[in-house]
Amino acid sequence: MTEKEKRLARGREHVVATTDEIPPGEHKVFPIGRYGVGVYNVKGTFYAIANYCPHEGGPLCFGRTKGQTVSAPERPGGAAEVRDGEFIYCPWHQWGFELATGTTTVKPEWSIRTYPVRVDGSNVIVSA
Numbered sequence: 520m521t522e523k524e525k526r527l528a529r530g531r532e533h534v535v536a537t538t539d540e541i542p543p544g545e546h547k548v549f550p551i552g553r554y555g556v557g558v559y560n561v562k563g564t565f566y567a568i569a570n571y572c573p574h575e576g577g578p579l580c581f582g583r584t585k586g587q588t589v590s591a592p593e594r595p596g597g598a599a600e601v602r603d604g605e606f607i608y609c610p611w612h613q614w615g616f617e618l619a620t621g622t623t624t625v626k627p628e629w630s631i632r633t634y635p636v637r638v639d640g641s642n643v644i645v646s647a
């Protein structure tokens with residue numbers, strides 16, 4: 520069986536994991552479609568994104584999750600990080616995307632693809 524044949528077809532629901540297999544702050548990448556789909560647990564809410572960066576095609580799900588840096592003149596350095604763990608940063612050029620919506624402030628028209636996720640009992644189910 521080739522690597523391509525092992526990949527799951529897109530366009531249907533996939534039971535990808537149980538909730539305790541992806542604890543808060545963690546994620547896993549599943550072989551759905553051409554690039555794979557990353558499923559993230561952000562403080563108990565699951566999100567799914569394509570493992571593909573719209574900038575130059577980087578493997579987005581291999582980047583780090585963290586918060587968003589905002590201006591905070593009262594803080595040392597004039598900046599603060601908010602919404603910890605709600606953004607994914609591409610490992611190639613560090614563009615950041617909001618996991619919940621797929622949007623980016625770098626170039627808003629280049630949002631990433633997101634997929635619906637639901638939890639049924641202890642199963643995490645992705646529609647991708």
Ligand code: FES
Nearest residue numbers: 572575577609612
């Ligand atoms: S390829 Fe992702 S930021 Fe450049």
